[in-house]
Every structure is written in C-alpha cells, then in structure tokens.
Amino acid sequence: MYGAEYHQKIVVAAAQIIADEGLSHLSLRTVARKVGVSTTVIYSLIGNREDLIEAVSREARGSFVREQRAVGCTENVLVDLKNLGRAYRRWSLENPALYSVMFGGYFGPQEIDREPIAPLADAVHRIHAQGRLKIEDPWQAVWAFWSAVHGATTLEIAGGCVMVGGQSEESFEVILEGMVRGLVSA
Amino acid sequence: MYGAEYHQKIVVAAAQIIADEGLSHLSLRTVARKVGVSTTVIYSLIGNREDLIEAVSREARGSFVREQRAVGCTENVLVDLKNLGRAYRRWSLENPALYSVMFGGYFGPQEIDREPIAPLADAVHRIHAQGRLKIEDPWQAVWAFWSAVHGATTLEIAGGCVMVGGQSEESFEVILEGMVRGLVSA
DNA sequence: GCTATTTAATAACAGTGTTATTTAAACACT
DNA sequence: AGTGTTTAAATAACACTGTTATTAAATAGC
Numbered sequence: 001m002y003g004a005e006y007h008q009k010i011v012v013a014a015a016q017i018i019a020d021e022g023l024s025h026l027s028l029r030t031v032a033r034k035v036g037v038s039t040t041v042i043y044s045l046i047g048n049r050e051d052l053i054e055a056v057s058r059e060a061r062g063s064f065v066r067e068q069r070a071v072g073c074t075e076n077v078l079v080d081l082k083n084l085g086r087a088y089r090r091w092s093l094e095n096p097a098l099y100s101v102m103f104g105g106y107f108g109p110q111e112i113d114r115e116p117i118a119p120l121a122d123a124v125h126r127i128h129a130q131g132r133l134k135i136e137d138p139w140q141a142v143w144a145f146w147s148a149v150h151g152a153t154t155l156e157i158a159g160g161c162v163m164v165g166g167q168s169e170e171s172f173e174v175i176l177e178g179m180v181r182g183l184v185s186a
Numbered sequence: 187m188y189g190a191e192y193h194q195k196i197v198v199a200a201a202q203i204i205a206d207e208g209l210s211h212l213s214l215r216t217v218a219r220k221v222g223v224s225t226t227v228i229y230s231l232i233g234n235r236e237d238l239i240e241a242v243s244r245e246a247r248g249s250f251v252r253e254q255r256a257v258g259c260t261e262n263v264l265v266d267l268k269n270l271g272r273a274y275r276r277w278s279l280e281n282p283a284l285y286s287v288m289f290g291g292y293f294g295p296q297e298i299d300r301e302p303i304a305p306l307a308d309a310v311h312r313i314h315a316q317g318r319l320k321i322e323d324p325w326q327a328v329w330a331f332w333s334a335v336h337g338a339t340t341l342e343i344a345g346g347c348v349m350v351g352g353q354s355e356e357s358f359e360v361i362l363e364g365m366v367r368g369l370v371s372a
Numbered sequence: 373g374c375t376a377t378t379t380a381a382t383a384a385c386a387g388t389g390t391t392a393t394t395t396a397a398a399c400a401c402t
Numbered sequence: 403a404g405t406g407t408t409t410a411a412a413t414a415a416c417a418c419t420g421t422t423a424t425t426a427a428a429t430a431g432c
Binding site: 103104134135140141143144146147148149150151152154155158170171174175177178179180181182183 | 289290320321326327329330332333334335336337338340341344356357360361363364365366367368369
C-alpha cells in the first residue's frame with residue numbers, strides 16, 4: 001500500500017509535466033517513472049488519465065483560489081475588483097497550461113464550481129449593495145467581468161495580443177476600465 | 187498521384203471528425219480510412235498531424251470569416267458592432283471544436299493573422315473615425331471587444347454560463363452593451 | 373509456519389504518430 | 403514494344419500510448 005502521500009506525489013509530477021511540456025505530453029508511464037512506481041498505482045490511487053487530469057485541475061484550482069483570496073479588500077471596491085482581475089491575469093500567465101486545464105474546456109461541458117470566481121463575485125455584489133451597478137442582476141455583471149478577463153488572458157496566452165500591437169498590461173487595464181465604466185456608475 | 191482534390195477530401199474528413207468527436211479523437215488512420223487511402227498520402231499531401239490540424243484550422247477560419255463578412259453594414263455602427271459579436275458567438279457555439287482549434291491556443295503562442303477579426307476592427311475604426319471612442323488607441327478597443335466576446339463564448343462552450351445561472355443570450359447582450367457603454371460615447 | 377488476501381509489477385492488447393521498406397505504376401528513351 | 407528509371411502509394415515496422423489481464427510479492431489472520 002503506497003498510502004496517500006503517493007497520491008500527492010503523482011499529482012504534482014503530473015502537474016509539473018503539464019506545466020513544463022503541455023497536456024499532450026502527459027503520459028501515465030512517464031508520470032509513473034518520475035514517481036518511481038508502476039502505472040497500476042496510478043490506476044488504483046487516482047484512476048485513469050482523465051481522472052489524473054481532473055486531480056491536477058483540482059490542485060491548480062486550489063493554488064488559483066489561494067491567490068485570488070490573497071487580494072485584500074481596500075476601502076475602494078473598484079480597486080479591489082481591478083486587483084482581482086490583475087491577479088487573475090498574473091496567475092494565468094504564470095501557469096498557462098494549468099489554466100487551460102482548469103478553464104480551457106478540454107473536456108466539453110463540465111461542472112465548473114464557482115469557488116475560483118467567488119472573490120470576484122463578492123466584489124461585484126459589494127458594488128451591487130452600494131447601488132452602483134448599472135444592471136439589475138449582479139450575476140450577469142459577474143459573468144461579464146469574468147468573460148472579459150478570461151478572454152483577455154486566454155487570447156494573450158494564445159499569442160493574439162501581439163497581433164493588435166499593444167502593450168499587454170496597458171491593454172488589460174483598458175479592458176478592466178472599460179468594463180467598469182460600462183457596468184458601474186460613479 | 188492523388189491530386190489536389192484529395193487534399194480537400196482529407197481536410198474535410200478531418201474537420202468532420204474534430205467537429206463530431208473532438209480533437210483528441212482525430213487519428214491519421216481513421217482519416218485515411220474515411221477517405222479511402224493510406225496514411226502515406228496524408229503525409230505527402232499535407233504533412234504530419236499538426237499540419238493536418240493547421241489545415242483544418244485554416245479551413246474553419248475561412249468559414250468563420252465568411253460569416254463575419256456576411257454581417258452587413260447599417261447606418262448605425264454600434265448595431266453593426268453588436269451584430270458582429272452576435273455572429274461571432276453564433277458561429278462559435280455551432281462549431282465549438284473548430285473554434286477551439288482556431289483560437290484555443292492548443293499549440294502555444296502562434297501567429298494569429300488578423301483576418302478573422304478584420305470586420306470587428308473595421309467597425310471599431312469606423313467608431314473611432316466618428317470621434318466617439320473613449321480611448322485614444324482604436325486597436326486597444328478592438329482588443330477589448332474581442333476579449334469580451336471571446337471570453338464569453340469560450341466560457342459558454344466550457345459550460346461556465348449555467349454556473350452563474352443566467353440565460354445565455356441575455357448575458358451576452360449585457361456583455362456587449364457593457365463594453366459599448368464603457369468604450370464609446372453616445 | 374502456513375494459508376488467504378490484498379497490492380504492485382509485469383506482460384499483453386489494441387491503437388497511435390511516424391518512418392522505412394517494398395510493391396506498383398507511370399514515364400522516358402531507344 | 404520493351405527496357406530502365408523515376409515517382410507514388412501501400413504495407414510493414416518501430417516506439418510510443420491508455421488500459422486491462424496476469425503473475426509475483428508482500429502482508430494479515432490464524
């Protein structure tokens with residue numbers, strides 16, 4: 001019995017491979033070799049390849065959520081909202097492959113839990129509580145901000161940003177500022 | 187010599203498989219069987235698997251561009267801009283797998299040509315020419331609209347929309363309206 | 373100490389991308 | 403027409419892959 005610590009070893013080995021070489025280079029045999037066990041252990045401890053990727057996704061989600069929660073709350077909610085967006089972008093650009101596994105939709109329609117965007121949702125609801133939201137449903141605003149930030153980061157990861165010839169950070173600020181101006185009143 | 191018409195047959199067979207069963211189910215042997223040739227023909231006519239996917243991507247890009255161009259120009263540029271976004275979403279939801287191949291960033295940083303978003307860029311520049319853009323650089327506005335639309339569609343494809351519990355079309359309209367209000371003055 | 377059961381390693385199967393080899397066809401030239 | 407040569411496609415091979423069946427080893431209970 002290899003115990004639960006090998007579960008962790010396997011998941012971090014798989015996460016390293018995904019982060020370093022991409023999802024397509026993830027093979028159960030190389031993961032098993034890296035950890036020093038046989039592929040049978042992966043099957044009995046975690047499951048098949050899809051389950052392993054799911055486990056890596058859960059682990060990555062934990063890191064992502066931790067960094068979103070690390071964004072503090074100031075007296076200005078709009079500043080918090082933008083800081084959440086900036087942290088979102090920063091984590092995605094630092095872990096592009098893991099981000100793709102989380103939100104890339106590789107597996108078709110999946111059950112995405114709302115924990116990763118909970119801080120974002122909180123900020124938007126705080127704005128809504130102040131009566132400054134230009135639309136009635138705060139969740140639609142959450143969806144809008146999430147879409148903008150997600151789209152910008154995924155396109156930047158894919159290399160689409162250089163195409164329109166702008167500095168990345170400035171362009172991201174424009175997107176944040178644009179959505180804020182469009183959805184919340186001063 | 188199988189000629190150029192087999193090039194087309196191979197590409198459409200591959201595109202069908204990607205659209206029906208996903209990119210991961212694309213195998214050179216099944217494509218060759220579907221067309222009625224050997225895998226050697228694919229290698230000599232197109233190249234390896236990555237080249238085949240690239241060819242499918244080019245084909246899909248053609249269809250996408252055609253539908254973007256089909257969005258006519260009215261006297262109201264904002265209506266045109268929104269119609270382009272709606273057509274963008276419609277095509278993406280109808281061809282989710284092909285859309286992922288085009289803009290999913292499966293291959294890491296790639297050279298994305300700006301033809302697919304040329305109509306969008308035109309509309310934004312037309313708004314800029316009217317002096318109604320709230321930011322100085324029109325390309326940053328193009329980038330912002332593209333990010334919002336791309337993010338909304340990819341998240342909807344991945345199944346993230348149901349999560350925030352909104353009707354898809356309404357939420358998309360909110361995103362369009364939000365970005366327009368944020369970036370262009372009345 | 374010996375059996376019984378769990379656990380992991382090995383081996384096997386079907387399938388993959390890719391390359392090497394072989395067979396077939398087309399063509400040029402006398 | 404027949405022979406030699408070049409080209410093209412099919413077949414076979416190699417090194418992988420995910421997954422499952424089988425075998426060996428270690429542990430547990432008595």
